[in-house]
Amino acid sequence: MKFLSTASLLLSLGLGVYSQSNITDCLAAAHIETIAPTSPSYRTAIRPLNSRTPWYPAAVAIPGSEEQVSAAVKCASQHSLKVQPLGGGHSYGAFGLGGQNGSLVINMKHFRGVSFDSGTNIAVIGSGMRLGDIALALYANGKRDIPHGVCGGVGIGGHATHGGFGFTSRMWGTTLDVVVGMDVVLADGSRKYVDKDTDPDLFWAFRGAGDSFGIITKFHVQTLLAPEVGTVFNFTFPGLKTAAERVAIFKSVQDFSITADAKFHMRAFSVPSLGWGDSFTISGVYWGPKETYLELIEPLASAMPNNTRHLNQELDYLTALSSFDQWQPLAQREPYNPPSVSFFTKSIISPDPLSDASLTSFFNFITSPNANTQGKTPVYWYVIHDLYGGQKSRIGEFPLESASYAGRDALWTMQLYSSPAGFGGGYPAAGFQFMQDMVDSVQKPQPETNFSAYPNYVDPSLKKEDALRLYYGPQLERLKQIKRKVDKNDMFWNPQSVSVGRPPARK
Ligand SMILES: Cc1cc2nc3c(=O)[nH]c(=O)nc-3n(C[C@H](O)[C@H](O)[C@H](O)COP(=O)(O)OP(=O)(O)OC[C@H]3O[C@@H](n4cnc5c(N)ncnc54)[C@H](O)[C@@H]3O)c2cc1C
Structure with missing residues (x-):
């Protein structure tokens, strides 16, 4: 991959050093670990799995707590930046790096760990975890697991928000089918637990189109007994x-x-x-x-x-x-x-x-x-x-x-x-x-x-409306309605995210 010098990089992003330092100042004020384009570790932090789709974010924030995720989202809002959380980095179009230049990337790598309730068999999984590590952790708790894809390096962050199909799915469903609740951060920086009772709309929207609605910090999943x-x-x-x-x-x-x-x-x-x-x-x-x-x-x-x-x-x-x-x-x-x-x-x-x-x-x-x-x-x-x-x-x-x-x-x-x-x-x-x-x-x-x-195999060659129609079909109108309610400025954005769209005309 060809890399730009820092100066030409900032120019190509349309970011003056001034606006770039503003977002990093804001993140620094919230004590959030941040990698700016001028940092020596920037190139490693933005290396995509697919070298065909390199993106140059305005900054990579690496929060260590839910409070810091919330603060990072508020910084992005103050500076009118688009945001994408980075999970396992396996998006086919590197949408976790923004899917465009100049977004704020919120890397969830510090959100790790699996806790397990042996009464309910519900596990709580940090959204920065990868599928292979999750399978091992759940199996260690009474030989349990959840349905998930085959590649151990895929992150649960993108996987469970867009389907999640693997070799147990005909028996158990997709990964998002076993999600019973989520801790999320929304576009206004608020933190919330969502499940089918507390917020049926968001519970529905995050499980299929999570990239468009906010940042999941923890997944609560109903585990299943693995076959011997x-x-x-x-x-x-x-x-x-x-x-x-x-x-x-x-x-x-x-x-x-x-x-x-x-x-x-x-x-x-x-x-x-x-x-x-x-x-x-x-x-x-x-x-x-x-x-x-x-x-x-x-x-x-x-x-x-x-x-x-x-x-x-x-x-x-x-x-x-x-x-x-x-x-x-x-x-x-x-x-x-x-x-x-x-x-x-x-x-x-x-x-x-x-x-x-x-x-x-x-x-x-x-x-x-x-x-x-x-x-x-x-x-x-x-x-x-x-x-x-x-x-x-x-x-x-x-x-x-x-x-x-x-x-x-x-x-x-x-x-x-x-x-x-x-x-x-x-x-x-x-x-x-x-x-x-x-x-x-x-x-x-x-x-x-x-x-x-x-939607877990994103095809960046599709135009947004075509992609959304193919991914969501009859679900799209409800997704747009919910988006208008919780993210009217379209902060959680990638080239194929659900857009706010125009509200239906009044009769
Ligand atoms: C080698 C390989 C094997 C694969 N195998 C399978 C398979 O067997 N079955 C299958 O179904 N899919 C499979 N996939 C596709 C994979 O499920 C998707 O690419 C998935 O979205 C990747 O998730 P990620 O967190 O690793 O990626 P990322 O690039 O980090 O994220 C993908 C998208 O999800 C969003 N996102 C990430 N974390 C969060 C979060 N915490 N909250 C809200 N949004 C978030 C990102 O912003 C981005 O838009 C495979 C992909 C690869 C590259």
């Missing part, structure tokens, strides 16, 4: 060549998925056929012993091609979690400093089974020479189809009105990821169109389906 074991499995298909073969396999998986037990998680993983290994796999877990798994999977296993390789292994709960994240340890290192990579990701939520026409078009697209030949393909890519739904999935059992998160009817959620071919250098301009063509290959042949997108 999971049987992890993998189907690979030696000699697989054609799109038609992939369509047939996917259709078998889809047929099985509709009525699959909620203890199953399944995903299809597609990568280019560049000769590095299997370009199409079906994998997942059944949360139970191998014996039961083998019984339940039989209808699917027998529908697979003759030479299919089927591996399965029974693992204890924590080892199974680690296996989903490529056997990475669940415990996260601090300071957490993964390498920055330039990438661009899109997502598709399909409430309906993918039709023959859509599957044929998609698999034709990804197996065509333009998507597969090294050198011709503008980007390296992979696509994951995650099974969210089916008749027995817990995610769909929560009513749409239960949270502002809108993806209740999802059957499949697809993540379409791309990075520069060769994994180095900047993201090529042609990559955006290539990825859009890939999305079109799924959606255009199935015009009858109302496709949407997943």
Whole structure:
């Protein structure tokens, strides 16, 4: 990544040294640890996971208490700055760093720790924690956990405010479904505990669109008893060549998925056929012993091609979690400093089974020479189809009105990821169109389906209104109404946050 000198940085932000020092003076007066653009640690503090989206905030405040979060928000208000809290820093568009230059970033890294009430099994989790550490802490309290994503380094701050899907979600719901209360700081600096009784509007809004409404300092979550074991499995298909073969396999998986037990998680993983290994796999877990798994999977296993390789292994709960994240340890290192990579990701939520026409078009697209030949393909890519739904999935059992998160009817959620071919250098301009063509290959042949997108996989290439419609659909109008009440100056802002909008005209 190319860095600017401090002087040109401040100019490019449109910040005179005067206004920059004003916000830092205000934060200093409240004794808040602050990293200003002139500080030697600024570059490290603003390093995004996605090097394609670097942002240069006016300052990074690192509060150590709820009082200090409140004071930092008041400073931002005095200086008319936009604000974003930084959780685990895993936003695909680095929205935790503001999603633009010149915002105030409030880094929540000092909000750590998990306390556990063994009477109610409710845990209180600091919003600066990462998923792997949370899983370990909850498991140490009577082998419990919450549903969450696979990457241990993801922060609960962004994850639980925009969904939170993982390999236990068909059994337990998304992360935000187990949130029973939150300690929050609002745009006027006030501190509040919100739950379904104390403030139903904010409780609803934060669970789906938290970035637009304030800063959560602590999540109160209802934990669940973790299964003793999971049987992890993998189907690979030696000699697989054609799109038609992939369509047939996917259709078998889809047929099985509709009525699959909620203890199953399944995903299809597609990568280019560049000769590095299997370009199409079906994998997942059944949360139970191998014996039961083998019984339940039989209808699917027998529908697979003759030479299919089927591996399965029974693992204890924590080892199974680690296996989903490529056997990475669940415990996260601090300071957490993964390498920055330039990438661009899109997502598709399909409430309906993918039709023959859509599957044929998609698999034709990804197996065509333009998507597969090294050198011709503008980007390296992979696509994951995650099974969210089916008749027995817990995610769909929560009513749409239960949270502002809108993806209740999802059957499949697809993540379409791309990075520069060769994994180095900047993201090529042609990559955006290539990825859009890939999305079109799924959606255009199935015009009858109302496709949407997943707010935890932000796609910064979408215009704000399009993104909001895709993320929130029918929930959007209520979100705007609540936003007008609690953040009328649009302080909690990123390029795809819920905006205040115009109030409806009086009749
Ligand atoms: C490697 C990787 C693996 C992933 N795997 C999964 C997965 O398995 N399942 C899944 O569902 N998603 C997954 N994701 C997506 C991930 O859930 C989202 O990117 C999530 O929003 C990241 O949260 P964060 O706190 O780490 O990110 P940040 O960049 O810190 O925050 C993301 C957004 O949330 C806001 N936010 C952060 N903290 C708070 C807070 N305390 N209060 C209010 N708003 C806050 C930020 O301001 C920002 O707008 C993955 C992402 C990556 C990069």
